[in-house]
Amino acid sequence: MINYLLNRFERNYKGTREGLRTGLGILAGKIGLLSNLVLFLIKLMIGLLSGSVSIMADAINNLSDTISSILTLIGFYISGKPADAEHPYGHERFEYISGMLVSVLITFVGFQFLITSVKRIMNPQSVKVTGLVLVILIFSIGIKTWQSFFYQKTAKKIDSNTLVASAKDSINDVFTTLTVLLSAIVEGITGLRIDGYVGLLIAIYIIYSGFKMILEFIDALMGTRPPQAEIDAMKEHLSLVKDIVGYHDLLIHNYGPNKVFASVHIEIDDTWDLRKAHDTIDLIEREFKHGLGVDLVCHMDPVSLHDQEQNRIYLLLKEIIHSLDNNLKMHDLQIEQKDGETSTIYFDIAIPKDFNLTDNELEERIQYAVEQKIGEFQVEITFDHIYLLI
Known part of the structure; x- marks a missing residue:
């Protein structure tokens, strides 16, 4: 079913590769919006009929998912806009902003659940468990499982962090609904009123998931390796x-x-x-x-490949640097020689992430070794602390 939807959309799409990505993201947002809205209305109804705070919490969670789907849609619409004079690199980073808003919303809803659940623990009430409640909760688990797989496949196809977050949120909903279902069954069998405690666990889990996603999107906006x-x-x-x-x-x-x-x-x-x-x-x-x-x-x-003196200095300097740490890497060697003045050796050194010397300490050791093994040269070093090629 999922592959059929995605493949059919791709077959019928006539635009660019970038436009296809935006279109698939919007498709995912629309499907999520529709399914979450249906689940919210159904769970709200059975939550009111049963008096279960955990089912109500699960319903409000689906409402937050509905709003999340709206934000996802807005995010893909804006991120799909072409570059303009004010945004020469395009608008794709807005997808990270919409994902951040979704994560903040999830966290806020989690805190609301927390307050409601604590009140229910302090004033427990009986939950009316019916066959309809059980059927609806099982139906919800099935829908959310399918939704999670759909988000995952679409996210993989278009490389979308927002849809990855939505997939995680959907699978979280599966676990929370399973917990609600368990509490309803336990009370139906034993009479123990654990509804408030289950709601509390759901709230804590939602808050944790929200905070985790917020940090992920902060990383994306700041720029990560x-x-x-x-x-x-x-x-x-x-x-x-x-x-x-x-x-x-x-x-x-x-x-x-x-x-x-x-x-x-x-x-x-x-x-x-x-x-x-x-x-x-x-x-x-x-x-x-x-x-x-x-x-x-x-x-x-x-790079001077045919100057014997420079090649000699290069090999000696490389030997000096590797004697200090084999992970140090040198490049951009230039030698400035002046009559009657101290000659200067210019070069860059890429510093490993866990290197234990300061730049000043390393420069002093290299300067001393150069004077001992190469001659009267002054060293001028540029230190690189970027680790992509180390």
Whole structure:
């Protein structure tokens, strides 16, 4: 059923790849809106008839899911808008904002459940358990399970964090409804009024889920390390370019699932003419765009491959650095030699995440070792603390 819906939508869609993503997101939002609204109305009715606070809490949870679906729809509509003068990188990050609003709403509803459940614990009331109540709760579990699988498949197809959150929320609802069902059965068999306690457990679980999703969307808005698979794919593309000497300082900027920009420093032979260097860089950027969907900007770093003195200093300097820590990586070596003045060695060092020396301490040790093994040179070091290629 799920694959049929998604495949039929794709077959009938005539727009762009980005438009297809937006369309599938809107489809998921509409299906979620309809199913959550139906569940809310049904549970509200049986909650009022049975007097169960846990069923009422579950009904209000479905109401929050209905509002979440509306926010999801709004999020996909806005994130699908093309770039404009005020938003040159597009609007896809709004999807993270809509997901954040959904998470805040879930957390707020959880606190409301908490208050209601505490009141019910203090003043317990009997729950009227009927066959209709049991049937409706089982029906709800089935709908929410299907909804979760639908969100998961759609989220995987279009790479949507918002739908991943919606899928988690749906499966949470399955567990909470199972708990409500259990409390109704326990009271029907034993007469124990555990309705308020079950509502309290549901409330705590909803609050926890809400806070967890809020933190995830905060991370997405602030910018987190890209998935390792994404980094490895870029490294593989760069490693296949035979003419370049090397690469470093890869930076990746995410402006939404389909808006990825990156920059990298490409080391080239300093004897190349400008046309050859440009053609090589242009080829790399085109391959990133067509193969990975990434807008790449390359910075050229000329490397002297034919200067024997510079190669000698490079090998000695590399030996010095690796003697301090084998995980340290050096690049961008430049040597400035002046008659009658102390010569200067310029280079960058990529610092591993858990390196135990400060930048000043490391520079002092390298300076001392250079004077001992290479000669009277002043070192000027740029320290890189970005870990994508380390």
